[in-house]
Amino acid sequence: MTIQVFRTVRELRQWRRSLPFEDSLGFVPTMGALHDGHISLVSKCLEENDHTVVSIFVNPSQFAPNEDLNSYPRTFPQDLERLQEIMVNGHGVDAIFAPTVPEMYPSGITLQVEEQKGAFVSVLGLSEQLEGKTRPNFFRGVATVVTKLFNAVGCDKAYFGQKDIQQTVVLKRMVRDLLMPVEIVVLPIVREDSGLAMSSRNTYLSAGLRSKSSDIYLALNKGKEQYHKGGDRDSILKAVLDTLTDDSFQVDYVSLADPVELQEVVGSVDKTTGAILSIAVYVKEDGRTTRLIDNVILQ
Numbered sequence: 001m002t003i004q005v006f007r008t009v010r011e012l013r014q015w016r017r018s019l020p021f022e023d024s025l026g027f028v029p030t031m032g033a034l035h036d037g038h039i040s041l042v043s044k045c046l047e048e049n050d051h052t053v054v055s056i057f058v059n060p061s062q063f064a065p066n067e068d069l070n071s072y073p074r075t076f077p078q079d080l081e082r083l084q085e086i087m088v089n090g091h092g093v094d095a096i097f098a099p100t101v102p103e104m105y106p107s108g109i110t111l112q113v114e115e116q117k118g119a120f121v122s123v124l125g126l127s128e129q130l131e132g133k134t135r136p137n138f139f140r141g142v143a144t145v146v147t148k149l150f151n152a153v154g155c156d157k158a159y160f161g162q163k164d165i166q167q168t169v170v171l172k173r174m175v176r177d178l179l180m181p182v183e184i185v186v187l188p189i190v191r192e193d194s195g196l197a198m199s200s201r202n203t204y205l206s207a208g209l210r211s212k213s214s215d216i217y218l219a220l221n222k223g224k225e226q227y228h229k230g231g232d233r234d235s236i237l238k239a240v241l242d243t244l245t246d247d248s249f250q251v252d253y254v255s256l257a258d259p260v261e262l263q264e265v266v267g268s269v270d271k272t273t274g275a276i277l278s279i280a281v282y283v284k285e286d287g288r289t290t291r292l293i294d295n296v297i298l299q
């Protein structure tokens, strides 16, 4: 299966215009280093749409100056090979959009937010808590690049993983508030056999730590058990924290929040709305620290 690779918005739009008007176009935005989680999004996209575009772009504006923009895994040849192998109902990915940084940021981009120039998108009220506390400009970077990608691709539906659950809440609000004609589809977390949520950053971990990090999912499940036993916020969070006692782990946050406004639950979970039990953990070995996130939905 030959996939067209477009590096410029102009080429991508030209191809988009050549598609029959009534055909549906699905889109899977990624930063590459594709794993089975991404593949599940692409497969669903192929199943639900006449055409599929996957983007591969490591977006500078969602990285802080102290984060891993330079070392983030870039594996384009392997990504292309994996995408070429996926076929659903006899059709595969039509196009990859893999632009350069200047193509996506015509006004330039620096990681120093105070020095940035040009247009950016912020989703206020949902970007400051949870991930936003440790990564204050992360969702501004995500909302900005996803807006640009939607403008470039012209998709009907876009596919995201539940692992980055706050990202999905932010993007659903963005398309609603900015009247974007795109449906956001969220698919379940794909896990390694151990239970660890798949992430491109898992490649930073040794085999031993990777296997130990499955305790993060175990901890969330302990919290979920408490919820099903009728436990309140305190007992749910305690069950999670009591499971993560190993010295390799430093918990950044554990949160029990409502699924729409991402406000922390006080007392007991309202069963009609449910809640998101989410966590961020620094896992450490040999002087290297990797931050992992995971979540489960309580309903």
Ligand code: PAF
Binding pocket: 029, 030, 031, 057, 059, 062, 142, 145, 146, 164, 167
């Ligand atoms: O989830 C990701 O990989 C990224 O945040 C996204 C949505 C591709 C934007 O850069």
